[in-house]
Amino acid sequence: MPAEMASRSQGPSILEGSHFGRFGGIFVPETIMPPLLEVAEAYGSARRDPEFGKRLEALLRDYVGRPTPLYFCGRLTEHCGGAKIYLKREDLCHTGSHKLNNAVGQALLAQRMGRTKLMAETGAGQHGVAAATVAALFDMECDIYMGEEDVRRQALNVYRMRLLDAQVIEVTSGSRTLKDAINEAFRVWMATAETTYYLFGTAAGPHPYPTMVRDFQSVVGREARQQILEQEGRLPDCLVACVGGGSNAIGLFHPFLEDDVRMMGVEAAGRGLRTGEHAASLTAGSEGVLHGARTKILQTAEGQIRTTHSVAAGLDYPGVGPEHALLQNTGRAEYVGATDEEALDAFEMLNRLEGIMPALESAHAVAHAMRVAAESHQEAVVLVNLSGRGDKDVGEVQRVLAERTP
Amino acid sequence: MSRIGACFDELGRKEQGALVVFTVAGHPTPALSSELLVAIAEAGADIIELGIPFSDPLADGPAIQAASQRALAEHMTPARVLELAAGFRAARDVPLVLMTCYNPVYQFGLEEFAEASAGAGVDGVIVTDLPPEEADDWAGIARKRGIDTIFLLSPNSPAARVKKVVDLAGGFVYCVSRLGVTGARPELPTDLAQLVARIRGETTKPIAVGFGVSRPEHVAEVCRVADGAVVGSAVVSLIDRQAGSAGPAEAVGAFVRELKAATRSERVTKPDPL
């Protein structure tokens, strides 16, 4: 824990873990402070309650379908001609992505807090589907905020949310993507927090979300660590995960922090970092405050938030979780970009060689893992978080590939 | 004593509430915005809040979001807002408060922003997403430059937070009338008097109520229990409606005069602290 924390005046339990070195924090309007502190307090007490842990574990096993497999990609490995590539199959979670790990945990917390309604933001719609799913499971109402642009490109998930009886609220402000959905969700929550739990979908935002979401997603890394030890008899050389807000990446990385394992986060380089049309907050951004946290963001010299671009809606976000900003600063993790094109190529490759259709977000991780593997010797092991499956992206991929100049 | 403190003292002696008027700097255009500031002061506003437009304001409703977008499209930057402030200060003596989200200030540099604000004759700063938990750096720097950092309290702020916020508050305590974002409302919340009383129990500092205060009747009602009323979205919307007209300043001035008149209606005087 950073020294600065100890001197903060609120009790250690509520603000515990609120800062990651100089990053993180709780930069929000006063009206959101009391509900956030209430969530922080409730989470602090839940995490010390063995009963809560048992319920979460049972749901992860029986409902989410954990543990998910760790799969060795024989053909992809052969194709790259270097390191062995393993996929942590979060795409095989119920609802099709890692997002449900967090949604189940926070829904349990919402129930514990006596809330009767959930709200969530979503980009790719995977978190929206996860939130709508747990709302059905826990018999709660559910409102999902989604940018108009994402509603268009993730139509399948919008329909899934509606089937799950959630309300999908189209956000038309700003760039009409994830950033704006988060703005709108916080604005609404200011007036509704007494009855409604805000189920935030990634390891970003104000305290306590970066810590809480990381904790709920760390099951990915814990399982992967044990599985690779069983299958390879040793730890991997390198972990690779895509980074939107950073939840699947921090979930994979966290249990390996003390190990001698390289960690690489892959951001959306969009049309190329030099074009300015990307969503690479860590690789191309600078320090700033967005959505309640001090972190790396994409901004103008005057501190206005830039619009972003990625073919993957779930990565199309100008900020990133504060713990990644710290891991980058200390050099413990490295962050790189993969372009739309590289992600699309990896999307096709994984389909053809392994019969696995990754989410476009996850395809960014696969793209970079293929590069790393190709440059490594054959005894090396690369472990990739395949954060989600790509059914939701089929329409968009079809459209984008058709537009590709031959 | 700061210009803001002196303003509340004098109004207290005159048994008037303070009329605080908010506009977005650069809205609808930088030139009109500067003209409007003078008109608003001329029409009797006791304190002016000038918003630095930000692309992603969490606490603002549609009217102020749209005005901010419009000002940004007019290339309004924090540096230009400070120029606007300095221009106003050269012409008028009315207390001036900048209202902003943290990131534009953070990018400007805290020291630099405080220095430039003081240089421009700015009296106070409200950073809407900087709660006391994160405000140490800024508040210390602002204090050295003689700038009041104004903090917000909300109907859901528990007693311990009320105490903490009023202790830190410079200038006045900004009491948010209801849960939610800024925006004009037809009516004030019914429990406003209790909310103000709850804050009053912890401090002798002036209390101004904002969010949803949009009509002269609201101002009168607020000034019966608090020391000032903040009108934002209603003024911003009026500026929007008048932006195309020959003289928006005239219509805005007339509205501000009506609002100011309402602060002079009968009010319950502030209970003696001891």
Ligand SMILES: Cc1ncc(COP(=O)(O)O)c(C=O)c1O
């Ligand atoms: C499959 C998948 N992977 C990754 C992400 C990016 O989020 P995060 O960085 O929080 O894992 C998303 C977000 O929507 C997603 O749907």
